[in-house]
Amino acid sequence: MRALDLEYMWDLLPVLIGYIPLTLFMALIGMACALVLASFMAVERIFRVPVLDLFVRLFISFFRGTPLLVQLFLFYYGLPQVLSFLTSINGVTATIMGLTLHFSAYMAESIRAAILGVDRSQWEASQAVGMTQFQMMSQIILPQAARVAAPTLVNYFIDMIKGTSLAFTLGVTELMGATQKEAAGSFLYFEAFLVVAAIYWIIVEALAFVQRHLETYLNKAHAR
Amino acid sequence: MTSASAISITGLNKAFGDTTVLKDISLEIAPGERVVVIGPSGTGKSTLLRCLNFLDRPDAGVIRLGDLTVDAKTVSHADILALRRRTSFVFQNYALFANKTARENIMQALITVKGKSKADAYTRAAAILDETGLTKRADAYPAALSGGQQQRVGIGRAMALDADLMLFDEPTSALDPEWVGEVLDLMRRVAEKRQTMLIVTHEMQFAREIADRILFMSDGQIVEQGPPEQLLENPQDKRTKAFLRRVA
Numbered sequence: 213m214r215a216l217d218l219e220y221m222w223d224l225l226p227v228l229i230g231y232i233p234l235t236l237f238m239a240l241i242g243m244a245c246a247l248v249l250a251s252f253m254a255v256e257r258i259f260r261v262p263v264l265d266l267f268v269r270l271f272i273s274f275f276r277g278t279p280l281l282v283q284l285f286l287f288y289y290g291l292p293q294v295l296s297f298l299t300s301i302n303g304v305t306a307t308i309m310g311l312t313l314h315f316s317a318y319m320a321e322s323i324r325a326a327i328l329g330v331d332r333s334q335w336e337a338s339q340a341v342g343m344t345q346f347q348m349m350s351q352i353i354l355p356q357a358a359r360v361a362a363p364t365l366v367n368y369f370i371d372m373i374k375g376t377s378l379a380f381t382l383g384v385t386e387l388m389g390a391t392q393k394e395a396a397g398s399f400l401y402f403e404a405f406l407v408v409a410a411i412y413w414i415i416v417e418a419l420a421f422v423q424r425h426l427e428t429y430l431n432k433a434h435a436r
Numbered sequence: 437m438t439s440a441s442a443i444s445i446t447g448l449n450k451a452f453g454d455t456t457v458l459k460d461i462s463l464e465i466a467p468g469e470r471v472v473v474i475g476p477s478g479t480g481k482s483t484l485l486r487c488l489n490f491l492d493r494p495d496a497g498v499i500r501l502g503d504l505t506v507d508a509k510t511v512s513h514a515d516i517l518a519l520r521r522r523t524s525f526v527f528q529n530y531a532l533f534a535n536k537t538a539r540e541n542i543m544q545a546l547i548t549v550k551g552k553s554k555a556d557a558y559t560r561a562a563a564i565l566d567e568t569g570l571t572k573r574a575d576a577y578p579a580a581l582s583g584g585q586q587q588r589v590g591i592g593r594a595m596a597l598d599a600d601l602m603l604f605d606e607p608t609s610a611l612d613p614e615w616v617g618e619v620l621d622l623m624r625r626v627a628e629k630r631q632t633m634l635i636v637t638h639e640m641q642f643a644r645e646i647a648d649r650i651l652f653m654s655d656g657q658i659v660e661q662g663p664p665e666q667l668l669e670n671p672q673d674k675r676t677k678a679f680l681r682r683v684a
Binding site for chain 2: 331333334336337338339340341342343344347351352355356359432433434435
């Protein structure tokens, strides 16, 4: 057994920190797109639009039923072979697309459950004052569902942040890819991956801090 | 008084599965008239109200509200929206928007449905909050309000809509006894403005005071109707007599 090379780890830290923005960029864009797509699919699943419903169910089934890594390879290596306009797709874009589609399938189900949990009186009151379905959903039902869904959605976001590390398999030099390169140069694999593990951990803990504030905000209507 | 806000209901029928809840109800309500519906539970009183704004969809029947005619057989999405925008509804369980403050509950439909500016809606809401005695609680969320306060917001939200017909579905039935008085007081004030009202209630004394006419419903039908003194003092049908004996 040898001692940890602490000096190496200390020097590596700022190098890897430089890659945090790219990781957060992929996760944030992915999360934003996934939220929009998932909300749309959740509402669709509730109103069951003919034909569209079949498509949404198939979509959710596929993206929940296959591994994220398989989906990323399909987008990045597979699709460009059949759809020539995708040949210029870069690894970052493919990762964001993959994360969006994959997580939106899970999130759609969480949001749908949260919508169904909103009390019937809220739907009836919205209808009784003459709101359109869109007004009802956007101003009364979804904001209340958000409160219920928030903890689960933050969990998916955490998963998504960690999922960005798979971009490394598409040749993107992000946090994980950079660590791999550094480690390959120094042969200090244990030190390098320990540092990157700590970085992911700290990012997620910081997010948990944000989550507590978000939940306080969303619960403000329910404090007595 | 204009005839524009007269209400006429003809041949209203509603069944839930095999159970017929409303049997061929017909009813005229004059503008400014305050009509109270009484009767045993499970006789379709609430369903009658809920069919009038299509919270429950009637199987048959025609509802005329001024120049708006809605036939249950041929009703469109736009008809339902139009009907809802000319009526207002006070729920037994208040049904306030849980994610909105008292003030926002009143402003909500003024902005989204009536297209008023935020400033206009705010001014109107302030007047209603004052009238309902809720100015001090304007920025509280429903969860922080007492039952009585919540129902006063519920009535305030309905008042803000300036509806041709206000529907009250047992507005005091879910309240602790201590809050019933303040809600009935507010409804009295609404009635004094000669707002057209259709009220389902078990508060007989209140009905006697404010009603121009009382309907007695049983088994999905209007059995008997008339001015309060007549219906309450001198009922004709044996079902009305039996019911009044029970609640007296």
